Amino acid sequence: MLKLHHFHGGLRLDGHKAESLQRGLLQATLPERLFLPLRQHIGDHNKPRAAVGDRVLKGQVIASDSALICAAVHAPTSGTIRAIENYPVAHPSGQADTCIVIDVDGEDKAIEPIPPDLENLAPGELIELICGAGIVGLGGAVFPTSPKLSRGKVQGIDTLIINGVECEPYITCDDILMRFNAAEVIRGSGYLQRILAPRTTYIAIEDNKPEAIAAMAKALAEHPLPDTEIIPIPTMYPSGGEKQLVQILTGKEVPHGQLAFDVGLLCQNVGTCAAITRALEKDEPLISRVVTISGDNIAQPGNWETRLGTPISHLVELAGGYRHGTGGHLVMGGSMMGFALSGSAVPIVKASNCIMVMREETIPKSPGYHDECIRCSKCTEVCPAQLLPQQLYWHARAKAYERTREFHLFDCIECGCCSTVCPSRIPLVQYYRAAKSEIRAAQKAQFKSDRARLRFEFREKRLLLKKQQDEERRRLKREALQKKNASPGSEKSMADPVQAALDRVKARKKLAQED
Amino acid sequence: MTNVIVSSPYVVQGSTLKRLMIQVIIALLPGTIAYAWYFGPGVIINICLAVLLALAFEAGILKLRAKPVMPHLADFSAIVAAWLFALCLPMHVPWWLVLVGIGFTMVAGKHLYGGLGFNPFNPAMVGYVVLLISFPREMTTWYLPNSVSGETLSLKEALAYTFGGADIQQWDALSSATPLDQVKTAVAQGITVSEIRLSPVFGEYGGKGWEWIAFWWFIGGLWLLATRTIRWHIPVALLGAVLAMSLLFYLVNPETYTSPLFHLLSGAAVIGAFFIATDPVTAATTDSGRIYYGLLIGCLIYVIRVWGGYPDGLAFAVLLANMCVPLIDYYTQPRVYGEK
Numbered sequence: 009m010l011k012l013h014h015f016h017g018g019l020r021l022d023g024h025k026a027e028s029l030q031r032g033l034l035q036a037t038l039p040e041r042l043f044l045p046l047r048q049h050i051g052d053h054n055k056p057r058a059a060v061g062d063r064v065l066k067g068q069v070i071a072s073d074s075a076l077i078c079a080a081v082h083a084p085t086s087g088t089i090r091a092i093e094n095y096p097v098a099h100p101s102g103q104a105d106t107c108i109v110i111d112v113d114g115e116d117k118a119i120e121p122i123p124p125d126l127e128n129l130a131p132g133e134l135i136e137l138i139c140g141a142g143i144v145g146l147g148g149a150v151f152p153t154s155p156k157l158s159r160g161k162v163q164g165i166d167t168l169i170i171n172g173v174e175c176e177p178y179i180t181c182d183d184i185l186m187r188f189n190a191a192e193v194i195r196g197s198g199y200l201q202r203i204l205a206p207r208t209t210y211i212a213i214e215d216n217k218p219e220a221i222a223a224m225a226k227a228l229a230e231h232p233l234p235d236t237e238i239i240p241i242p243t244m245y246p247s248g249g250e251k252q253l254v255q256i257l258t259g260k261e262v263p264h265g266q267l268a269f270d271v272g273l274l275c276q277n278v279g280t281c282a283a284i285t286r287a288l289e290k291d292e293p294l295i296s297r298v299v300t301i302s303g304d305n306i307a308q309p310g311n312w313e314t315r316l317g318t319p320i321s322h323l324v325e326l327a328g329g330y331r332h333g334t335g336g337h338l339v340m341g342g343s344m345m346g347f348a349l350s351g352s353a354v355p356i357v358k359a360s361n362c363i364m365v366m367r368e369e370t371i372p373k374s375p376g377y378h379d380e381c382i383r384c385s386k387c388t389e390v391c392p393a394q395l396l397p398q399q400l401y402w403h404a405r406a407k408a409y410e411r412t413r414e415f416h417l418f419d420c421i422e423c424g425c426c427s428t429v430c431p432s433r434i435p436l437v438q439y440y441r442a443a444k445s446e447i448r449a450a451q452k453a454q455f456k457s458d459r460a461r462l463r464f465e466f467r468e469k470r471l472l473l474k475k476q477q478d479e480e481r482r483r484l485k486r487e488a489l490q491k492k493n494a495s496p497g498s499e500k501s502m503a504d505p506v507q508a509a510l511d512r513v514k515a516r517k518k519l520a521q522e523d
Numbered sequence: 524m525t526n527v528i529v530s531s532p533y534v535v536q537g538s539t540l541k542r543l544m545i546q547v548i549i550a551l552l553p554g555t556i557a558y559a560w561y562f563g564p565g566v567i568i569n570i571c572l573a574v575l576l577a578l579a580f581e582a583g584i585l586k587l588r589a590k591p592v593m594p595h596l597a598d599f600s601a602i603v604a605a606w607l608f609a610l611c612l613p614m615h616v617p618w619w620l621v622l623v624g625i626g627f628t629m630v631a632g633k634h635l636y637g638g639l640g641f642n643p644f645n646p647a648m649v650g651y652v653v654l655l656i657s658f659p660r661e662m663t664t665w666y667l668p669n670s671v672s673g674e675t676l677s678l679k680e681a682l683a684y685t686f687g688g689a690d691i692q693q694w695d696a697l698s699s700a701t702p703l704d705q706v707k708t709a710v711a712q713g714i715t716v717s718e719i720r721l722s723p724v725f726g727e728y729g730g731k732g733w734e735w736i737a738f739w740w741f742i743g744g745l746w747l748l749a750t751r752t753i754r755w756h757i758p759v760a761l762l763g764a765v766l767a768m769s770l771l772f773y774l775v776n777p778e779t780y781t782s783p784l785f786h787l788l789s790g791a792a793v794i795g796a797f798f799i800a801t802d803p804v805t806a807a808t809t810d811s812g813r814i815y816y817g818l819l820i821g822c823l824i825y826v827i828r829v830w831g832g833y834p835d836g837l838a839f840a841v842l843l844a845n846m847c848v849p850l851i852d853y854y855t856q857p858r859v860y861g862e863k
Contacts, residue, residue: 015860016860019536021534021536022534100530177534251860251861255860261860261861262861263861263862263863264859264861264862264863265861266861339531339533341531343531343532343533343534344531344532344533344534345531345532346531346533347530347531348530364533366533370533371533377591377594379539379540379594379598379639379640380638380639380640380641381640382540382543382600382639382640382803382804383640383803383804383806383808384543384803385754385803385808385809385810386537386538388808388809388810388857392860393859393860394857394858394859394860395859396808396809396852396856396857398808399808399852399856415856416859419859419860419861424531424532424534425532427532427535428532428534428535428536428537429536429537431537431538431539431540431542431543432539432540432640433535433539435530437530437531437532438530441530
């Protein structure tokens with residue numbers, strides 16, 4: 009049995025998971041219209057690959073780009089492209105982004121799948137297939153999977169970690185997926201093993217999910233994988249964070265400024281594994297995901313296998329509508345790290361693991377009055393990054409951004425533990441987010457002004473050089489002229505400059521005529 | 524429908540500022556009761572007067588600063604500060620002394636710096652030190668515990684003392700220097716510690732009465748630790764430093780230097796360790812920083828008691844350590860995840 013380690017701090021939270029686990033894995037019906045943001049991943053922008061009016065089939069690429077950190081978007085069902093324009097999307101700022109809008113025709117007609125000959129494919133070819141399927145990390149970070157695997161393969165992976173921890177309150181999509189589709193997850197882990205050839209594989213699941221652990225163990229017994237172990241880990245938020253999970257399983261810390269694969273580790277979410285299985289075995293790209301609908305303002309919480317692009321309002325309808333009136337807050341993600349959505353028109357994207365539908369009373373509209381920090385250090389006790397949140401708050405509040413960096417602001421993983429336990433109820437993470445974006449904006453501005461300054465200096469230099477060259481030329485000319493004037497043949501022109509000028513004009517005219 | 528964007532987390536858990544302050548008040552009760560038991564109702568009068576004045580000052584200055592009054596009054600922090608301030612006073616003082624002291628505590632110590640959370644110095648100690656320096660006679664007129672004198676002032680007499688109209692000379696027989704003060708004066712005169720200990724004001728370990736009050740402060744301190752209102756670093760380091768310093772010199776010369784137990788159980792060592800030095804706003808905030816902070820205060824207490832100009836040194840020690848807090852905090856940052 010693997011010896012587990014602890015990470016610093018963390019919280020035991022009320023999970024609110026039972027509510028959405030009652031009804032198993034449900035299939036969401038198709039809405040009338042799908043809204044697919046061009047970019048649903050972390051990385052470069054996609055370009056639309058279909059035009060308004062085009063008929064598209066399920067599984068057809070509708071947006072892609074050749075950039076490295078990129079993931080294509082596929083049509084989740086058949087239909088006609090109605091528009092390509094700005095719509096509200098799931099983003100912390102509530103901003104709109106370019107979406108491809110599909111009028112669903114209801115036929116759900118797919119392009120002909122070509123299941124690949126998996127037996128004879130090299131790891132690189134498997135990665136290419138995963139890339140083609142538009143797969144991203146489905147734990148919430150939505151980093152494109154194929155570049156992560158390529159880099160992991162190059163660097164060499166010692167331990168593959170399959171993350172089924174799901175530590176955040178309200179979210180149960182991975183739990184449900186493991187209960188009902190454990191085989192897909194296990195087979196997906198097998199493909200990852202083929203690609204990465206790790207020495208060991210750990211499948212980590214929080215011990216508050218005994219059913220999922222049992223289902224995964226059963227699936228693993230049916231499809232045995234080499235050197236693979238299912239590790240139940242203690243329930244403690246945020247054990248599902250990559251850095252914390254690495255620490256729990258290996259006792260190692262991901263060194264500052266490096267990533268997990270720099271120390272021979274690679275983490276993949278269980279949902280990603282299932283998506284890989286579908287892509288490789290059935291040639292089915294990432295067009296749907298399991299979404300948890302939960303919260304105290306939804307009639308029937310549950311988990312739905314949902315096509316990407318489905319508006320949240322459609323899912324709310326499937327879940328029996330709002331429990332208390334139509335109002336309330338919509339949050340994407342869990343109660344610790346989720347963010348408020350601008351409205352129910354926002355579509356489900358690859359990152360949408362959970363939609364929390366909360367009453368106004370549960371989530372206050374504005375932070376409002378809070379007491380001041382008394383430096384009690386309860387935040388320090390729970391901080392998994394081992395920071396000093398009270399000091400960060402002090403400097404962030406004073407806009408002393410240089411200081412916040414000295415206190416490692418950018419090591420903050422925004423897990424929310426500090427805000428949760430603060431006796432003064434200070435929205436600490438909000439201050440850190442604000443400080444981070446201010447610093448980033450300042451860096452950008454600095455970069456711009458530096459570039460502008462360089463350009464200006466270069467221009468000044470160029471103008472100076474030109475001036476010097478001109479002067480040099482004039483000087484030479486002057487000297488030549490003086491020399492010429494000094495020579496005897498020039499006396500005539502000296503004697504009669506008017507005649508000389510007339511001669512010159514005549515000569516020019518003559519030249520012009522000849523031309 | 525458009526939502527207002529609020530930032531996660533959307534969960535709160537654990538104690539509030541007000542609950543923390545109430546825990547401190549609960550923890551102060553056993554020691555306060557013991558204090559009043561030995562020294563009479565003057566103790567309670569001082570606390571009540573100080574609390575009322577503190578709330579009045581707090582409300583007034585919040586109004587002047589155009590800040591919300593009720594939420595701040597309801598956080599109980601003014602009550603805790605006033606209570607601790609009152610406990611530092613001699614058991615019988617005129618009302619205006621409390622007024623001046625609380626005025627400095629709340630106005631200069633707290634609000635001139637920006638209010639709760641922004642004051643670099645422990646407000647109660649600021650108020651106390653102002654009084655100690657400005658009104659040395661009133662601030663050093665202490666009274667005997669009933670276990671020595673057999674009686675204390677009645678409630679009526681104590682009220683008359685505090686609010687004037689009484690000839691305070693009539694109680695001269697009951698007044699006495701504190702045990703720490705007596706030791707200091709006697710040692711300076713060349714009297715040995717064992718001779719001093721023969722005086723009736725001394726009990727088993729410390730001053731008679733005082734040692735038991737210290738015990739009840741200790742019980743309250745354990746309550747604070749058990750409820751995780753404070754953490755162990757400051758009390759342990761502070762008392763450890765007092766113990767280590769006093770033991771060292773006691774071993775060198777027990778006739779000039781009193782025993783470690785006497786130092787721990789006399790004066791403000793215990794209440795200071797658990798209730799005053801642990802004021803989170805003005806103390807160091809890192810774990811190791813709190814140890815340095817506690818050690819510094821403990822050492823300074825001993826130095827001031829033995830070689831300084833005052834019989835006890837908690838207030839000056841705390842204020843001096845408060846000045847070092849930014850430095851301590853800066854250089855005791857814990858190792859961040861992923862750092863070598």
